[in-house]
Amino acid sequence: MLPGLLTDKTVLVTGAASGIGRKVAELCALGGARVILCDLNEENLAQAVAGLPDGGPGHQTHVCDVTDSKAVRAMFEGHASDGARIDAVANCAGIWRPDADRDIANLEDAIWDQIMSVNLSGTFKVCREAVRHMERHGGGSIVTVASVVALAGWDKVNAYSASKGGVLALSRSLAVECGKHNIRVNCVCPGVTATPMTEEVLKYSQPTVLPLGRIGQAEDSANIIALLCSDYASFMTGATVAVDGGFSAA
Numbered sequence: 001m002l003p004g005l006l007t008d009k010t011v012l013v014t015g016a017a018s019g020i021g022r023k024v025a026e027l028c029a030l031g032g033a034r035v036i037l038c039d040l041n042e043e044n045l046a047q048a049v050a051g052l053p054d055g056g057p058g059h060q061t062h063v064c065d066v067t068d069s070k071a072v073r074a075m076f077e078g079h080a081s082d083g084a085r086i087d088a089v090a091n092c093a094g095i096w097r098p099d100a101d102r103d104i105a106n107l108e109d110a111i112w113d114q115i116m117s118v119n120l121s122g123t124f125k126v127c128r129e130a131v132r133h134m135e136r137h138g139g140g141s142i143v144t145v146a147s148v149v150a151l152a153g154w155d156k157v158n159a160y161s162a163s164k165g166g167v168l169a170l171s172r173s174l175a176v177e178c179g180k181h182n183i184r185v186n187c188v189c190p191g192v193t194a195t196p197m198t199e200e201v202l203k204y205s206q207p208t209v210l211p212l213g214r215i216g217q218a219e220d221s222a223n224i225i226a227l228l229c230s231d232y233a234s235f236m237t238g239a240t241v242a243v244d245g246g247f248s249a250a
C-alpha cells in the first residue's frame with residue numbers, strides 16, 4: 001500500500017459487494033478513503049462494509065441497480081447533498097453468464113440485452129452522474145472495468161465481449177471530453193480472475209495462455225483500480241491497462 005494513497009478522498013465503488021469491487025473498497029479504505037459501497041446485493045453489501053478496516057472515516061452502503069438511471073442519480077445526489085465531494089468512482093458492477101457464451105446464431109436477444117444493459121449501459125449511467133458531479137467539484141477520477149475480451153477475440157464470447165469493448169471505447173472518448181474539467185478516465189481490463197463470477201466455470205475450464213503461469217486474484221486488478229483512483233495516477237487518462245498476467249500480449 002502506497003503511503004497516503006487516498007487520504008481525505010471519497011471513493012464510490014459499484015459492484016462493491018463481491019469479487020474485484022469488494023477488494024477495491026477494502027484497498028481504498030486501507031488507503032485512507034471514505035468509501036461508498038454500491039451494489040444490488042444488500043446482504044453481501046452489509047458483509048463487505050463490515051469487513052472494512054475499523055476506525056476509518058464513515059463508510060456507507062447504497063443498494064442501487066446501475067441500470068436504473070433514477071436510482072443512480074439519486075445515489076450521487078444523496079451522497080453529495082451536503083456539498084460533499086466524491087473524488088473517484090470505480091465501476092466494478094458487471095455480469096457474465098455462462099449461457100451467453102454460445103455461437104451467435106443461437107444467441108437470444110434477451111441474453112444480449114441483459115449483458116449490454118448491466119455492463120455497458122450501467123457503466124454509462126454511473127459515468128454520466130460521476131461526470132456531472134465531478135464537473136461541479138473541480139475534477140476527479142473515473143475507473144471503468146472492461147476485460148481482456150475487449151482486447152482480443154474469444155470463441156463464442158460475443159455479448160460479453162461487445163459490452164466490454166463498448167466500455168473501453170466509452171472510457172477513451174470520455175477521457176478526451178472530460179480532460180478540460182480535470183476528470184481522468186481510465187479503463188482496467190482484467191484477465192481471468194478468481195471471483196464468485198468465475199467460480200463455477202473455473203472448475204472445468206482454465207485459460208491456456210498464461211505467461212505468468214496463473215490466473216488473477218481479485219487484488220491483482222483491485223490494486224491497479226485503487227491506484228488509478230488516487231493522485232498517484234494524476235497524469236494518466238484515456239489509458240487501457242491490462243491486468244491479465246500477460247495474456248493479451250501472448
Ligand SMILES: NC(=O)c1ccc[n+]([C@@H]2O[C@H](COP(=O)([O-])OP(=O)(O)OC[C@H]3O[C@@H](n4cnc5c(N)ncnc54)[C@H](O)[C@@H]3O)[C@@H](O)[C@H]2O)c1
Nearest residue numbers: 015017018019020040065066093094147190192193195197
Ligand atoms: N472475474 C473475472 O474473470 C473478470 C475478468 C474480466 C473482467 N471482469 C469484470 O470485473 C468486474 C467485477 O467482476 P467480479 O469478477 O468481481 O464479479 P462478481 O460477480 O464477484 O461481482 C460483481 C458484483 O456486481 C454486482 N452487480 C451486478 N449487476 C449489478 C447491477 N445491475 N447494479 C449494481 N451491482 C450489480 C453483483 O451483485 C456483484 O456483487 C465486472 O465488471 C466483470 O465483468 C471480471
